Amino acid sequence: MQDLSDKTAVVTGAASGMGRAFANRFAREGMNVVLSDIEAPKLDDAVAEVAAHGTRVIGQITDVADGAAVDQLADLAFGEFGGVHVLCNNAGVAEAPNPDFISVGAWEWVMGVNFWGVVHGHRAFIPRMIEQGEGHVVNTASMAGHLPGHSPYTASKWAVVGITQGLYNTMATDQTGIGVSCLCPGWVRTEIAEASRNQPESAAPPALYEPTEEQQAARAFVKAAIDGGMEPDAVADLVHDAIVNNRFWIFTDLGMVEMLREKHASIVENRNPQIFGIVDLD
Ligand SMILES: NC(=O)c1ccc[n+]([C@@H]2O[C@H](COP(=O)([O-])OP(=O)(O)OC[C@H]3O[C@@H](n4cnc5c(N)ncnc54)[C@H](O)[C@@H]3O)[C@@H](O)[C@H]2O)c1
Structure with a gap:
């Protein structure tokens, strides 16, 4: 899809971070935008910011883990704008370390948002996008979707990488006109x-829980890496370029991508995987 102007984008997790940057980028291209999130005041603020670009912008509180709410979001978007051309399944969460290994509540919360949120987005939007005959779906996975990690976050992102590649295959073999990134x-x-x-309460570590030194160090490392990370606006430029050039993979850190060479070589050569800790990820 090369010309985005006067078309419509829906972005989940749009009140903050990358989703907000995508919404601004799309509005600058002349797109109408539907922003959805669960954080009400921040969503209002984001809607006002994006609307300043001069296109039609609406906000809708939507918990992406709730299938009925995502159906309502799709009805709203198709009803208001007559079509949805870009769908960004972007909302996501990461769990805090938990001394009980990882609680069922944390698994359910993270998989609910990161995995089921994407499934609901596919289910609620794609059949109508196929009827339209054009559109593009961008699923936000992570490098955590390629690298090892024993956590709900890693599981959810490996799943997103897998089903996104599956969607790409299906959309291409069925000649739907829907691009996927x-x-x-x-x-x-x-x-x-x-x-x-x-x-939710169910996902929280116990109140008396004191993180170990290693957990505190890992948390501080991640926080510093995120605070020193790429600007969301730069990611939004990459997303825009992938849509108009119909590119599947969108990577922001080619140094991390290099690490996938050894992973894939070890699979092809049937060798045991390389061992590394989170601090190796820089
Ligand atoms: N920031 C990074 O370094 C990084 C790296 C890899 C992948 N990601 C992924 O990028 C995506 C966007 O996250 P971000 O980094 O912009 O973080 P962020 O916290 O700034 O934004 C995420 C947004 O999702 C919303 N959200 C949370 N739960 C929700 C739910 N149930 N329904 C709807 N919205 C919900 C939050 O309110 C927030 O506005 C996520 O999928 C995340 O996993 C982030």
Whole structure:
């Protein structure tokens, strides 16, 4: 899809970080934009910011883990604008370390937002986009979707990489006219390190829990990497370019991509995987 002007984009997780930057980028291209999120005051603020570019912009509170809410979001977008041409399944959360290994509540929360949010987006929007005969879906995965990690976040992002590639195959073999991109950011300067602001009680570590020194060091490392990460606006430029050039992979950190060579070589050569810790990810 080369000309985005007068078309419509829907972005989940649009009140903050990358989603907000995508919404601004699309409006600057002349697109109408539907922003959705669960954080009400920030969503209002983002809608006002994006609307300043002069296109039609609406906001809708939507928990992407709730299938019925995502159906309503799709009805609203198609109803208001007559079509949806770009869908960014972007909302995401990351869990805090938990001494009970990882609680069922944390798995359910993270998989609910990061994995089921994408599934609901596909289910609610894509059939109508196929009827339109054109459109582009951008799913926000992560480099965590390619690299090892024993956590709900890693599981959810590996799943997003897998189903996004599956969607790409299906859209191409069925000749739907729908393009698909898989965004795999490295570190980006957003509020993801404070994702626990939205976590339900069931996902929280026990109140008496004191993180170990290693956990504190890992948390500080991640926070510093995110604070020193790429600007969300720069990621939005890459997303825009991938849509208009119909490119599948969107990577923001080519140094991290290099690390995938050894991973794939070890699979092809049937060798045991390389061992590395989170501090190796720089
Ligand atoms: N920042 C990074 O370094 C990084 C790296 C790789 C991948 N990602 C991914 O990028 C995406 C965007 O995150 P970000 O970094 O901009 O963080 P962010 O916290 O700034 O933005 C995420 C947004 O998602 C919203 N959200 C949380 N739960 C939701 C729910 N249930 N329904 C709807 N919205 C919900 C939040 O309110 C927030 O506005 C996420 O999928 C994240 O996993 C981020």
